[in-house]
Amino acid sequence: MxxxxxxxxxxxxxxxxxxxxxxxxxxxxxRQEDHSLLTGQGRYIADISVPGQLHAAFVRSPVAHARILSIDTSAAESMEGVVAVFTAEDVPRVAIPPFLFDAPVPVIMERIKPEIKDCDQYILAGDKVRYVGEAVAMVIAESPYLAEDATELVFVDYDELPPVASIEGALAPGAAVVHEDWGDNIAARFTVSKGDASAAFDRADVIVHEEFSIQRQSALPLENRGVLATVEPGSSDLTVWSSTQNVHPLRKCIAKILGLPSKSVRVIAPDVGGGFGTKAVCYAEEPLVAFAALTLRRPVKWIEDRIEHMQAAVHAREQKHEIEMALSSDGEILGLRDRFFVDNGAFTHIEIVIPYNTICHLMGAYRIPNFEAHVTAVASTRSPTAPYRGAGRPEAVFPLERIIQRAALALDMDPVELRRKNLVTPAEMPYDVGILYRTGEQLIIDGGDVAGMLDSCAQAIGYKQGGENRVASEDGVRFRGFGFASYVEGTGLxxxxxxxxxxxxxxxxxxxxxxxxxxxxxxxxxxxxxxxxxxxxxxxxxxxxxxxxxxxxxxxxxxxxxxxxxxxxxxxxxxxxxxxxxxxxxxxxxxxxxxxxxxxxxxxxxxxxxxxxxxxxxxxxxxxxxxxxxxxxxxxxxxxxxxPPGTTWASGVHAAEVEVDIETGVVSLLRYVVFHDCGRAINPMIVKGQVLGGVVQGIGAALLEEIIYDHDGQIQTVTLADYMIPTSADVPQISVTEVDSPSHLNPLGIKGIGEGGTVPPPAAIANAVEDALAGFPIIVGRTPLSPIYVRSLIDAARSTSEAG
The missing domain is CATH 3.30.365.10 (Aldehyde oxidase/xanthine dehydrogenase, molybdopterin binding domain)
Structure with missing residues (x-):
């Protein structure tokens, strides 16, 4: 019913x-779940085995961009213990279907008329590889070790092509084209607007313009991906165990690729050790393992290793923003314009969902009567991209809250006061933002008191107006500062x-x-x-x-x-x-x-x-x-x-206190305060755990984490020795306060909380670092705020000062 x-x-x-x-x-x-997990009784994909199972391993491209001239599998096939080797010629030539939220709904398509170019990704590359780690062959053997060894005996003749290893490289004149039928590397282009941004900027007293970049990241769940597929004797009915976030969409994906009715595919997700969006899409490996089981009539299992995960699992986040804000002399926001670029990687199964979601959150809870955002998404010879916890929201909050911080400086106005002046009040709720949300409905923030949370957050962290927060150490080497960031997020999709x-x-x-x-x-x-x-x-x-x-x-x-x-x-x-x-x-x-x-x-x-x-x-x-x-x-x-009759909007404010060592560039988080509104909390302890986990991931994004490729399109961060994530030494005590503002859009009065913690930390921490170093001054234009980057900002500021 x-x-x-x-x-x-x-x-x-x-x-x-x-x-x-x-x-x-x-x-x-x-939590009911904790007893089995903490006593070692959890059952993850790697823990599941069935009699007679075979094991899969994948031959992956060592180059970023190349034509495949030939694949010789004979040596691998003759190896003892190898059961089969499959290439693109042997498997279904059916494109991986789009992610379940694959495209804007028709009303959005009609309203913004985006230019979108399609590209099909097949489960094994046949004529060309487009990123390091793309699978070109699958080896099936009696043990995982034999399968892995046999991949070394599959010889692929590549005709290398120039890589496209960055947004700038994708847009450069004469760049190699990732998908030849496109003619260039522009995957999508569109504009969303309301009001009259040009007129707002014409009458503004103050205009602030900056460029901000968000780095490419990995969601990095503790458990890598894994698949086990079995076939019912005498039938084509499959049972597929997968560490997926979405069993029903995955069933449809596997069934479509293998040409089976959905009823013939059962998908089971056992205990899953983290997902964060990385495990929400249909990958090539899941239908490939199922295909092998169906073809060989034996169970087949594959467990991903960490290097494979860093190369071949989806990445996220990378955007570059050219943003400007128009204000009156007393600090009223008149308009906001943003031109930003998104790197989709070699493929994306979500079309423009992430950049459109970024736009949906670019105005936050601020009164911004005039708005215009232009998006250009590009293809590159890097790993495909997909949603990661926050899914476009951190990418919106960072440029928005950073430009507000810069605007406060230009106005000689306290940044908290500027925010308070422009935040929507509870009396104005529900507040019509003036554009369509990603679901096609009008974007209406249904409730909340972000301004009230801002005041509470400032008080809780001990913020004082007028720069009294910038306390220097006695040796004049370490400086302290405070930063704030607010957010709203559509939940309950x-x-x-x-x-x-x-x-x-x-x-x-x-x-x-x-x-x-x-x-x-x-x-x-x-x-x-x-x-x-x-x-x-x-x-x-x-x-x-x-x-x-x-x-x-x-x-x-x-x-x-x-x-x-x-x-x-x-x-x-x-x-x-x-x-x-x-x-x-x-x-x-x-x-x-x-x-x-x-x-x-x-x-x-x-x-x-x-x-x-x-x-x-x-x-x-x-x-x-x-x-x-x-x-x-x-x-x-x-x-x-x-x-659900509509989207319910969670919200919150984060505040960070940092200390910056100007000799080393090291940023130390001293305190972190969160006020959040997720409606009626079903279980406050679990809610707090979700917030804390999200904040720690946000701290990683602010200070440590970055997927790095060199100019040849080779990924440099393939292990946890290279890809840095937060440890307990990087995380201060985090104060979390829940504000109960029940939603009126669902009977239980609840709002989503799973992603909100990740959204504001990069902006709040960047604002705090800039506040601490206001005496230089510097402009924090990107994340992560590594010691090398922070020290380079300080050195540049010193050089400018000396030259002046």
Whole structure:
């Protein structure tokens, strides 16, 4: 059954226990998942083995750009223990289908009329390779070691072509063309605007123009990718275990490439050790391993190593912005213009979704009446790109909050005061930003108090106006500064998510959903929602996600949507199931359902708790058969699909205090403060964990992490010795304060929280560094703020000062 949320929201929000004060919703219940994971009982892809399984390894391109002249597999095929070697000639010539949010919806296409060029990526490169790590052959052997060794015996004759190793290189006159049929390297171009930006700039008292760059990054989940595929004897039915974030879209991808009906493919995601967007797309390896299993009629398994992951798994983030802001002399923002460039890599399965999402967040929660953004996306001979936690939002907040910081300097105005002056107030909510959101609906921020959180954040970190924060050490080497960044983010993305809730014959509750967890705590929060509806303890509610055989439809764990969309689906299903329980028990108790109470796992009449039935007894009575108590003959189970009526907007403000050593360029984070609004928190402890994890990833983006390619398109950061990530030594105590501003767009009043923590840290930290070094002065134009980069800014400022 499916109910439009608008109908329910108008009638009043579902209370957490659907009728009175919540018992479990809003409590920091310990995570159900943790016991098995902390005691070594987790079951990841690498832990799963089946009898007779073979192992896959991939021959990957060692060059960034080349034509494939020939592939000689004979030596590998003759190696003992090798079962098969597949090249592009042997596998289906079907392009990898787009990511589930593959393109703008028709209303956006009609409104902005983007120029988009298509490019097909096949599961094995046949005529040309376009990035280091692209797979050209697959070896199947009796052990992973034999398979890996045999890849060295596959000889590929490459005719190397000039690489396209940067945005500038892609746009340079005479550049090699990554996709020949395009004629150039421009993958997409479009403009989004509102008001009259040109007129706003013409009448401005102050115009501030800067260039800002966001580096290429890897999401770097702790667990690499992996796939295991088996075939049912005597059929073409496949079971595929994958460390994916989206089992249902992956099933469609595999089925399409292999020419099978979706019903013939079952996809299971066991325990998944992190995803962050990297595991949300369909890769070549998943259909390839499934193809090998289907062809050889034996199970086939592949586990990615870290070098493969850094080369061949998707990257994210890289953008270059030329942004300018128009203001009045008293600090009112009149207009914003941005021209930015995006590196898609060799392929992207999301078309313009990321840059469009960047545009959707480029105005933040500020009143900006006139706006214009021009986007150019390019192809390069680097790894393909896809969403990474935040998915376009950090790329928006960095240039926005940095240009506001620069504007405050130009106006000789305190940066906190400038922000406060231009932030939308609660009285103005819901606030129409004036452009279309990525879903095609009008972009309307439905609630929140960002200005209030800004004031609270400034007070909590001890900020004082007027530069009193810039305390220098006694030796004059270390300087302190403060930085702020605010954000809003669209969460709870549709179009739907489902939940199937069932009372088992032992009285326990099973919840099946299309979303699967990679650390978010779904099992716990969905159990809390369900427990309140059914009057049971969450410990007897068992949540199972990530298996296409348990629920027919699903969308997946992405875009800060699971709690909002799947959580409300669970609430609806459990509420309907509660009524079925009462109806069945009414027959057993010879009472009217309205006179019954469901609590502590038992049903009894009001005022007569002495005669009651347990959920187990009611479940057995509801089973179809000769002892059926009456009512529906499908037992105590309900399946519900929730369709959110619109996007609900989470928000927050971050503040950083840093200390910069001007001799070494080292930036030390001293304090970090977060105020965030995710609506009603189902489990505050889990919410805080999500925020903390996101902030740490944001700190990594600000200070450490960067995927680096050389001029030949060779990736230089292929191990964790080269790609630096934060450790406990890099992370200060992080203060997190939750602000409860319930959403009115879904019955539970919740907003997404999974990505927000990653969004403001690069901007907040960059602003703090610039504040600390205001005496030089410097302009922080890019991330990461490595010691070498910071020291180069200081040296350049000194040289300019001396020359002047």
């Amino acid at each position: 499916s109910v439009d949320a608008r109908e329910v929201v108008e009638e009043g929000r579902i209370a957490a226990d659907h009728g009175s004060d919540p018992k479990w919703f809003g409590r920091s219940v310990l 549709g179009p739907f998510e489902g939940a199937h809730v069932r009372i088992e014959d032992d009285g326990t509750v099973s919840v099946f959903t299309g979303v699967n967890s990679q650390g978010q705590g779904h099992n716990t929060v969905f159990a809390q929602i369900c427990a309140d509806a059914l009057g049971v303890d969450p410990s007897i509610v068992k949540v199972r996600g990530g298996d296409t055989s348990t629920i027919r439809y699903g969308w997946g764990t992405i875009a800060s949507r699971s709690a909002v969309v799947a959580g409300n689906a669970v609430a609806f299903a459990a509420t309907e199931l509660r009524q079925k329980i009462l109806d069945t028990a009414a027959t057993m108790l010879e009472a009217d359902p309205v006179d019954l109470v469901l609590e502590n796992g038992r049903v009894h009449s009001i005022g007569a708790p002495g005669r009651s039935f347990s959920l187990r007894e009611v479940a057995i009575a509801a089973e179809p058969g000769p002892k059926h108590a009456g009512g529906p003959h499908d037992g105590l189970q309900v399946e519900h699909y929730f369709k």
